[in-house]
Amino acid sequence: MSNLLVKKIERLAEDKRQLRFMEVCGTHTVSIFRAGIRQILPSNVELVSGPGCPVCVTNDEYVDKAIAYAQMDDVIIATFGDMLKVPGTKTNLAEISAVGADVRIIYSPLDCIKIAAENPNKRVIFLAVGFETTAPTTAATILTAKSQGVHNLFFLSAMKLVPPALKMLLNDSAVRVDGFLLPGHVAVVIGVNAFKFLKLPSVVAGFEAEEILMALINLLTQIDEDRAEVDNEYKSVVKVEGNVTAKKILSTVFEEVTTEWRGIGEIPLSGLKIRDEFADFDIEKILPVEVEKVQRKTACRCGEVLRGIVTPKDCPLFKKVCNPLHAVGPCMVSVEGICAAWHRFS
Ligand code: SF4
Numbered sequence: 048m049s050n051l052l053v054k055k056i057e058r059l060a061e062d063k064r065q066l067r068f069m070e071v072c073g074t075h076t077v078s079i080f081r082a083g084i085r086q087i088l089p090s091n092v093e094l095v096s097g098p099g100c101p102v103c104v105t106n107d108e109y110v111d112k113a114i115a116y117a118q119m120d121d122v123i124i125a126t127f128g129d130m131l132k133v134p135g136t137k138t139n140l141a142e143i144s145a146v147g148a149d150v151r152i153i154y155s156p157l158d159c160i161k162i163a164a165e166n167p168n169k170r171v172i173f174l175a176v177g178f179e180t181t182a183p184t185t186a187a188t189i190l191t192a193k194s195q196g197v198h199n200l201f202f203l204s205a206m207k208l209v210p211p212a213l214k215m216l217l218n219d220s221a222v223r224v225d226g227f228l229l230p231g232h233v234a235v236v237i238g239v240n241a242f243k244f245l246k247l248p249s250v251v252a253g254f255e256a257e258e259i260l261m262a263l264i265n266l267l268t269q270i271d272e273d274r275a276e277v278d279n280e281y282k283s284v285v286k287v288e289g290n291v292t293a294k295k296i297l298s299t300v301f302e303e304v305t306t307e308w309r310g311i312g313e314i315p316l317s318g319l320k321i322r323d324e325f326a327d328f329d330i331e332k333i334l335p336v337e338v339e340k341v342q343r344k345t346a347c348r349c350g351e352v353l354r355g356i357v358t359p360k361d362c363p364l365f366k367k368v369c370n371p372l373h374a375v376g377p378c379m380v381s382v383e384g385i386c387a388a389w390h391r392f393s
Pocket of ligand 1: 346363
């Protein structure tokens with residue numbers, strides 16, 4: 048890691064009050080740990096993690112619905128691997144797969160087209176969980192399936208949008224943040240302008256250690272100069288307007304809806320729902336299932352962890368009964384979950 052950059056951070060932080068910056072991307076969380084960035088920061092500069100892992104914010108009801116579909120005859124569930132152990136109210140996809148449900152791990156939603164073609168007498172349901180980063184590929188898969196007349200591929204959408212979550216954090220009096228390290232991958236799609244509503248110093252950042260340090264220097268410089276702007280320190284990849292084609296595909300297939308984030312609650316217009324024109328691919332329209340809404344009693348503090356109010360170490364279950372092999376809450380499940388990152392690196 049560049050000593051020059053570290054020294055510059057130290058100089059800029061001198062004589063400043065206690066400052067807290069939040070990264071809102073699971074990949075940043077892991078990069079920060081891997082590079083040991085927390086350890087080299089001055090004591091008055093603190094990094095906290097926000098709701099940057101889509102798996103972690105997917106609620107019990109969604110997981111219970113996925114399980115209900117998986118338990119039906121002639122259904123194949125296609126999912127990214129990190130959804131397997133996300134807890135529902137009673138069980139998870141890994142456990143029901145072990146007793147016979149057909150749950151397949153895929154690496155791109157487009158893989159589902161092939162699975163559907165190979166299994167014409169079965170319903171293939173893709174668990175569409177992700178942020179703006181993966182949503183365009185899901186939208187493109189729906190467009191492809193429609194153009195090819197695929198009749199047995201469906202989607203259960205829990206896709207979410209990052210800017211509404213940031214708005215929620217700004218309005219949450221329990222959240223104290225002095226600036227945001229904005230997610231580079233999401234910004235590639237939606238562009239820098241999509242974050243202009245933020246009235247705090249904010250920087251779109253890359254994922255290498257030096258890029259994160261540059262972003263921190265930018266945040267400290269803004270505070271030094273009493274500015275609160277949205278800057279781009281990932282210009283090689285992120286454009287002001289984002290990826291216009293990806294945004295168009297996204298808005299062709301999906302519309303924004305109010306949706307619930309696990310541990311946080313409902314956030315207005317923060318979810319992506321399949322538009323009526325593509326209802327033939329929406330499993331909730333074709334084959335609705337009802338699941339009981341159950342409030343699980345657990346000491347899990349994911350909701351506060353995801354808002355940067357506490358760290359995983361403040362959770363009484365951390366490393367005691369909650370670990371990656373036995374995850375009590377979703378923040379311990381995904382490799383990009385905050386608790387999983389703390390477990391691995393701290
Ligand atoms: S350590 Fe486990 S139980 Fe505690 S907040 Fe994290 S995921 Fe929840």
